[in-house]
Amino acid sequence: MTTDKPDWIRLQKALAIEAEKGFADLLGKQYRFSEFLTLTFGKFPIDLPGIERRRWQELAAEFANYPNLELEDRQHLVAETRRYLYQVQQVVEGEGEAGKAREAEQQGSWRAKENSSGYSPLSKSPIVGEVSRNLAPNLDQKLSDLPEIGIRKSANLARLGLYTVRDLLYYYPRDHIDYARQVNIQELVAGETVTIVATVKRCNCFTTPKNNKLTILEVLLRDQTGQLKISRFFAGTRYSSRAWQESFKRRYPNGSIVAACGLVKESKYGLTLEDPELEVLGHAGDTIESLIIGRIVPIYPLTEGVGADLVRQAVIAALPATVHLKDPLPSGLRDKYNLMELKEAIHNIHFPPDSDSLQAARRRLVFDEFFYLQLGLLQRQQKAKETQTSAILAPKGQLLEKFSEILPFKLTNAQQRVINEILNDLQKPAPMNRLVQGDVGSGKTVVAVIAILAALQSGYQAALMAPTEVLAEQHYRKLVSWFNLLHLPVELLTGSTKIAKRRQIHAQLETGELPLLVGTHALIQDPVNFMRLGLVVIDEQHRFGVEQRARLQQKGEQPHVLTMTATPIPRTLALTIHGDLDVSQIDELPPGRQTIQTTVLINQQRSHAYELIRREIAQGRQTYVVLPLVEESEKLDLRSAVEEHKKLQESIFPEFQVGLLHGRMSSAEKDEAITKFRDNETQILVSTTVVEVGVDVPNATVMLIENAERFGLSQLHQLRGRVGRGAAKSYCLLLSSSKSSDAQQRLRVLEQSQDGFFISEMDMRFRGPGQVLGTRQSGIPDFTLASLVEDEEVLILARQAAEKVIEIDPTLERWYLMKEELKYRYERLMGGAILT
Incomplete structure (x- = not known):
């Protein structure tokens, strides 16, 4: 105009x-x-x-x-x-x-x-x-x-x-509101954001009688399809002056044409626009000049004292500077993956002319976030493979032959495939860096033992680190049963190991007498020195911090590293966190594993759970009763476990022996509780999540989980895996006190599926990637726009593109702008941390 x-x-x-x-x-x-x-x-x-x-x-x-x-x-x-x-x-x-x-x-x-x-x-x-x-x-x-x-x-x-x-x-909006859709008054639907152009039939501005600090502007609008009353509210005594109110009324005289936008909502007078924006137009077809009305409006992250208008106006002032932006992605790559040019994407993420432009801009910028992360991970993987200082371990030998003879079961095809991948890695001078994923009960421990034996028969030592004493002791027991038959020593080092025993272990490691050490964080906290460390195995690796994993690797000269997890990681999460690792999956359960019947119960159905427990114990079986952490407080957790144990022992199941296991017990007390349960001296074990991994009692057939809605799906799946380890039919009962439909919907996933990988995907959709891993040390990058839940397709494309770039030129010398952008973004995204 x-x-x-x-x-x-x-x-x-x-x-x-x-x-x-x-x-x-x-x-x-x-x-x-x-x-x-x-x-x-x-x-x-x-x-x-x-x-x-x-x-x-x-x-x-x-x-x-x-x-x-x-x-x-x-x-x-x-x-x-x-x-x-x-x-x-x-x-x-x-x-x-x-x-x-x-x-x-x-x-x-x-x-x-x-x-x-x-x-x-x-x-x-x-x-x-x-x-x-x-x-x-x-x-x-x-x-x-x-x-x-x-x-x-x-x-x-x-x-x-x-x-x-x-x-x-690069201060991207966290969301957008679409006011671009212009509709008639008759077409308004509650819950939609719209813009209307209509004629002012009446305008009134007044202070409410009940509150002299609240002024209301009411405007009655009409178009050819109907009429609509909208209101704006102004808090403060300065708005109560008649002069101010009259001036506001003059802005919207009867007969004037206005554009109004906002969220359509129901009121007691019918539909209206919530907190509407208004602009007077010269005529019905006039151009709308507002930064909000009739547009897709960016919503930025704000803080106290910094308003949305200030940020929008500042971005508008900065946008002309995009003429100086150089796109680090070559045009051929952009064309191949149908990516918008960077300058255009920056504009359209802030002030898109339409929703298609916004989606295309977001896709390009999400691609960038994923691409540079993958480029950095692959470049690090490439450099690791160029290192030629690791031990070359023999894939065949007497130890492996003897072990195959004493193994009381046949390996599954999936186990054999993963073993072949590991043994192939161990023959190379470049250090292995492989992650083995396997569902609960898929047989990861046997795979790890074969890798350990390959190191031992080649004259090297090995270390196995687990996150808890319970799991470390479980591994130790299993390994002792096998290694005794092979006439090989193995020791356990935890926080509970006596000083004299520690000194003995340290000495035997330094002389090479001790080929294998199993332990917890004590492996890295103690002055542990290996004579010739060739292989590091880290179980439930996501429970360790970045520095903890790195410190164990530093106990040797570039040892091979095998990490394992029984918590299946969704594909997008695995690519993001472990993009520099080779990943193997044991996607097949050993024959004879029982399908566990899973049922979601509400508190009123508790008696059904107790009846099932009685029936199973009468047949000689055993039961776990697991309680959640309450507000992540160990004291509350302890109290609830103790109280539940007392109630079950005295009031509910006085005829049975009820044991207790929780994280604040001493190592000796934990051992005693687990041993009694393993020997069936106690028929019911009340526990916190200490039993999530490591407790293996094939006779247990019932897992009762209290307040199941407080757990993530992956954790519930892990707990469920404590039963179903014997020949008898097993049950998992999820007791929930929540009436939330979302909580019930989450728990129903466990009823429908036994597939840990599917469950982990659903868990990430419900709770987000950070909570799935269950640790703040998981190393998830801090993305601005990208979502591991919504943007899997773009992540896969970005990975493919990064692999192609590294294949052509790992140093990125031919793409100087890309190299500089990688250096800036990767350090910023990952905080300079070594993830794995």
């Missing part, structure tokens, strides 16, 4: 009088000061250069908000506007034709550049006009240097960690 040349004198006079009268938003004959300025800047002067129109439009929005500003902000806006008008007047009038010629030359040079590249990064922006490279702000320019932001606003933006133009460009 354009108008004749502005009356510069009248404008400057209005600003001067407002300053003289104390910035009170003076009321003139027809308009208030703020209304007059809003209307003036709402129309572009005919001679206004295109490069100035953005600022002109911003001033209209700023003066529309003038009544809401504090005194200091009003002073700043008036002073800034006076300086700006003087500068623009010099361009329009003082420079005359010369100014126009220069502008034409700038626009022409831009268009030439646009045509040469085939794309103008600003051409599709609904906000930002064309701008030349010379006039655009620099990417590293301080925000305080931008005239649209200044020192005061930049100080507020700094509270969001935004200091430079580049920071703003």
Whole structure:
């Protein structure tokens, strides 16, 4: 919308009088000061250069908000506007034709550049006009240097960690609200966000009788299909003055055309728009100038004292700087994966013209987040494989032959496949770095033992580290039963190991007498020195921190590393966290494993659970009763376990022996509780999640889990795996006190599936990747836009692209921009941490 040349004198006079009268938003004959300025800047002067129109439009929005500003902000806006008008007047009038010629030359040079590249990064922006490279702000320019932001606003933006133009460009919205869809009043549906264009039939502004600090603006709108009453609320005594209310009513006179947007919601008077935005139009088909109405509006992460309008206006000021952005991805790669150019993506993630542009922009930027992560992981994997200092271990020998003879069962095809992959790795001088995933009971321990024996028969030592004493002791018992038959010593080192025994273990390790050490964190906390460490096995590896895993590896000279987990990791999570590892899956259970009947029960059905327990114990079976951590407090957890044990022993099952196991018991007490349960001296074991891994009692056939909704699905699946280890039919009972439909829906997944990989995928969808791993040390990258749940397809494509790039040039020397971007992004994304 354009108008004749502005009356510069009248404008400057209005600003001067407002300053003289104390910035009170003076009321003139027809308009208030703020209304007059809003209307003036709402129309572009005919001679206004295109490069100035953005600022002109911003001033209209700023003066529309003038009544809401504090005194200091009003002073700043008036002073800034006076300086700006003087500068623009010099361009329009003082420079005359010369100014126009220069502008034409700038626009022409831009268009030439646009045509040469085939794309103008600003051409599709609904906000930002064309701008030349010379006039655009620099990417590293301080925000305080931008005239649209200044020192005061930049100080507020700094509270969001935004200091430079580049920071703003990469400060992506956390969400978008789509007001772009324009509908008639009759078509309104509660829950939708829309824009309507209608005629004002009545406008009223008043202070509520019950609260003199609350003012309401009511506007009755009508179009050809119906009418709608909308309201806006203003809190504060300054809005209760009649002068202010009358000025607001004059903004929306009867018969005027307005555009309004907001969320459609039900009220006691029918449908309305919640907290609507309004803009008066010249006519029904007029262009909507608002940054919100009729657009897809970006929603940014904010903090106290930093408003949404400030961030949006700042981003608009920064967007012209995209002309300086160079796309690190080659055009061939972008074409192959159908990716939007970086400049266009940055624009469209902030202010997209439509939903398709927004999705394409998001896809490109998500691809970037995944691509540089995968590139870094693959590059690290490549460097590790170039290391030629690890032990070369023999895949055949007497120990392996003897072990196959004493093994009382036949290996599954999946176990044999994974063993072959491991033995193949161990023959290479480059250190193995392999993750073995296997469902509960799939036989990972046997696979690890074969890898350990390959190291031992080649003259090297091995270490096996587990996260808990219970699991370490379980491994130790299993290994002793096999290693005694092979005449091989094995020792256990935990926090409970006596000092004399520790010294003996340390000495035997240094002389090489002790070929295998099993333990907990004590393996890295003690002064443990191996004579010749060739293999490290880490069980339930996700429970260890990054540094803990690395410290065990440092006990030897580039030892081979085998990590194992019985918590199946979703594919996207495995690629993200373990993208530099080779991954093997044992996706087949040994024959004879029973399907566990799983049932979700509510508290009122508790008697059914107790009846089943009695029936099973009467047949000589045993039962686990597991309680959750309560608000992650060990003391509360302890109290609940003790109380439940007392109640079951004294009131519910006095005829049976009920044992107790929890994390705060001493190692000796835990051993005693587990031994009694293993020997069937106690028929019921009340426990916390200590039994999640490591307790193996084939005679146990019932797993009762209290408050099951407090657990993740993967953890419930792990607990369920404690039963079903013998020939008898087994049961898992999930008792839930939650009435939430979401909680019930989650638990039903366990009823429907025994597949740990499917369950882990569902768990990630319900709870997110961080909670699935169950540890803050899991090393999940901090993505800005990407979602491991929603963006699996893009992650797979990014992995493929990264593999192709590394295959062509692992050093990235031919793609300098990509190499620099990788260095910046990877360090920032991963915090410089060694993940695995």
